Amino acid sequence: MSGDPLGRPALNPATLAVHLGRPAPLPGAPVNASVELSATFRAGGVPTYGRDDNATWSAFEAVLGGLEGGTALAFGSGMGAIAAVLETVPVGGWVVVAGDAYNGTRRFLADAAERGRLAVRGADVSDTDATLAMCEEVASAPNRREAGGLLWLESPTNPLLAIADLPALIDGAHRLGLTVAVDNTFASPLLQSPLEMGADVVAHSVTKLLSGHSDVVLGAVVTRSEALLAKLRTRRSLHGAIPGPMETFLALRGIRTLAVRLERSQATAGDLAERLLARSGVAGVRYPGLPDHPGHKLAARQMRGFGTMLAFEVEGGGEVAEAVCQAVEVMTPGTSLGGVETLIERRARWAGESHLPPALLRLSVGLEDADDLWWDLDQALSQATGT
Numbered sequence: 001m002s003g004d005p006l007g008r009p010a011l012n013p014a015t016l017a018v019h020l021g022r023p024a025p026l027p028g029a030p031v032n033a034s035v036e037l038s039a040t041f042r043a044g045g046v047p048t049y050g051r052d053d054n055a056t057w058s059a060f061e062a063v064l065g066g067l068e069g070g071t072a073l074a075f076g077s078g079m080g081a082i083a084a085v086l087e088t089v090p091v092g093g094w095v096v097v098a099g100d101a102y103n104g105t106r107r108f109l110a111d112a113a114e115r116g117r118l119a120v121r122g123a124d125v126s127d128t129d130a131t132l133a134m135c136e137e138v139a140s141a142p143n144r145r146e147a148g149g150l151l152w153l154e155s156p157t158n159p160l161l162a163i164a165d166l167p168a169l170i171d172g173a174h175r176l177g178l179t180v181a182v183d184n185t186f187a188s189p190l191l192q193s194p195l196e197m198g199a200d201v202v203a204h205s206v207t208k209l210l211s212g213h214s215d216v217v218l219g220a221v222v223t224r225s226e227a228l229l230a231k232l233r234t235r236r237s238l239h240g241a242i243p244g245p246m247e248t249f250l251a252l253r254g255i256r257t258l259a260v261r262l263e264r265s266q267a268t269a270g271d272l273a274e275r276l277l278a279r280s281g282v283a284g285v286r287y288p289g290l291p292d293h294p295g296h297k298l299a300a301r302q303m304r305g306f307g308t309m310l311a312f313e314v315e316g317g318g319e320v321a322e323a324v325c326q327a328v329e330v331m332t333p334g335t336s337l338g339g340v341e342t343l344i345e346r347r348a349r350w351a352g353e354s355h356l357p358p359a360l361l362r363l364s365v366g367l368e369d370a371d372d373l374w375w376d377l378d379q380a381l382s383q384a385t386g387t
Contacts, residue, residue, distance in 0.1 A: 013067055013190050014259035020066045021059035021252060033059035035249045051237055056245040060252040061220070064210070067189035068202055068222040071229055073236060074248055078185070078205025079104050080241030081219030085181050085201055086112070086150070087239075088231050093118055093148040094138040098125040100160045101152065102183060102205075103352050110352075125153055125164035126295060132172040139176035149178040153199075156186050156299070159311050159347045159362040161286040163295025166302055170198040179228075185209065185338075190262055191305045195224055201232075208338030209308065211254035212261050216247050261340065261367060265308035268373065269365040273310045275374055281385035283313040283359065309337060311347075311362045316385055318358035321346045323384035325361070330368060330376035337364035342373055 011019070023029050039050035047053030057074045065072035075081040082105050089095060097109055099122035112118040121138065123131040131151075138149050151173040155164035170180045182194035185205045194202050204210060206218035219241075223229050236242060243251075273287035288299035289306030299306060314321050324344070325333040331342045335350075343364040348356040365373070381387065 021062040056248045060248045069195045070222040070224040072222045074243045075219035076241045076243045078219035081221045084235035095150045096121045097152040098154045100157045102158045126162040128165045151180045154183045163299045167197045211251040214339035216250045265365045268370040271370045281387035283315045286311040308365045313359045321359040324380045327380035327383040340367045342366040
C-alpha cells in the first residue's frame with residue numbers, strides 16, 4: 001500500500017474498522033463513542049432536533065463512510081435506506097433492477113409500479129450485454145430524459161449468488177445517463193468497493209454482516225455526491241426513517257469485529273460449498289468461490305473474497321428442502337443473514353419468490369466450527385433425502 005508524505009502506511013480496512021469513529025484521543029477521554037440519548041438540543045447549535053442528527057449516528061457513519069470511501073448516512077432499517085435511494089428517482093422515472101434482488105427491494109418497486117410512481121424492468125445482471133440493452137431501452141423511453149432513470153445492482157445477488165460485472169455495468173449505465181446504486185450487503189465494504197468502481201450510491205442492510213449479531217435492525221447508504229447526499233438526508237428526515245441511538249451503538253460495536261467475523265465465516269462457507277458439491281442428494285451448489293461457478297473469475301477480479309453466503313439445491317423438490325431445514329440441530333432455520341449463527345432457509349417458501357428453484361436452500365454461514373456445521377448438514381440431508 002502507498003503511504004502519505006510522512007511515510008505512514010495506508011491503513012488496512014480491518015484497522016480502519018477498529019479505529020474510525022472514536023472520540024478525540026485526549027488524555028482521560030473515553031475510548032468508545034457514547035450513546036447520545038436525547039431528542040432535544042439547546043438552541044443555537046447543531047443538531048437542532050433528534051430527527052436530524054445524533055453523535056452516535058455520526059460515529060457509526062464515520063466508520064462505514066471510511067470503509068466504503070464516501071459519506072454515510074444511517075437509517076432505521078435496510079428498507080429505509082433502499083426506499084430513500086429509490087425515492088430520489090422522480091415520478092415516472094425508470095428503474096432497472098436485478099431480477100433476483102432482495103425480496104424487499106423488488107416488493108417496494110412492484111408497489112411503486114402499481115401506483116404509477118415508477119416504471120420498473122427486471123434484468124439478469126449476470127448478463128452484461130442484456131442488462132445494458134435494457135438500460136438503453138429505458139434511456140430512450142419518451143419521458144426518460146425528464147423523469148430520470150436508475151440501475152439497481154446486487155453482486156452477489158440474493159439468493160442465487162450471481163455475479164454482475166460492476167465496472168462494465170456502471171460505466172455503461174452512466175454513458176446512457178442512468179444513476180447507479182449497488183446493494184453491497186452480501187459483500188460488505190471489506191470485500192467489494194462499488195464507489196471506487198464508479199457507482200453513485202451504495203446501500204446496506206446494516207442488520208446483516210455489518211452489525212453481525214442478529215440484534216439490530218438498521219440500514220445505511222454511502223455516496224460521494226454532495227447533491228445526492230443532501231437528497232438522501234432530506235428523505236431520511238421527512239420520512240422519519242431514522243435509527244435509534246442504541247441500535248446504532250450496537251452496529252458500531254459490531255462493525256469493529258467485521259474483519260475477523262468475515263474471515264472465519266467466509267473460510268467456512270468455502271469449505272461447506274466444496275463438501276456439498278461432492279455430497280450425494282445435492283443437485284447443485286452456488287458459491288462464487290467454486291471454480292465452476294459461472295461468475296468465479298469475475299468475482300475473483302472485482303472482489304477481495306467470495307463471501308459468507310452460499311445456496312444449494314437438494315434432489316427431491318421443495319418438500320425435501322423443507323425437511324432439511326427441519327432436521328438441522330446446530331444450524332438455525334430462519335430468515336436473515338450475516339449473524340454469528342448459521343441460518344438456513346428455503347427461499348421459495350416466501351411470497352414473491354416463486355421464480356426461485358423450489359428446492360433451493362440459502363445458507364448464511366456463521367462462526368460455528370466448520371466440522372460441526374458439516375456434521376449437521378450431512379445428518380439433515382441423510383434424514384431428508386435418504387442418502
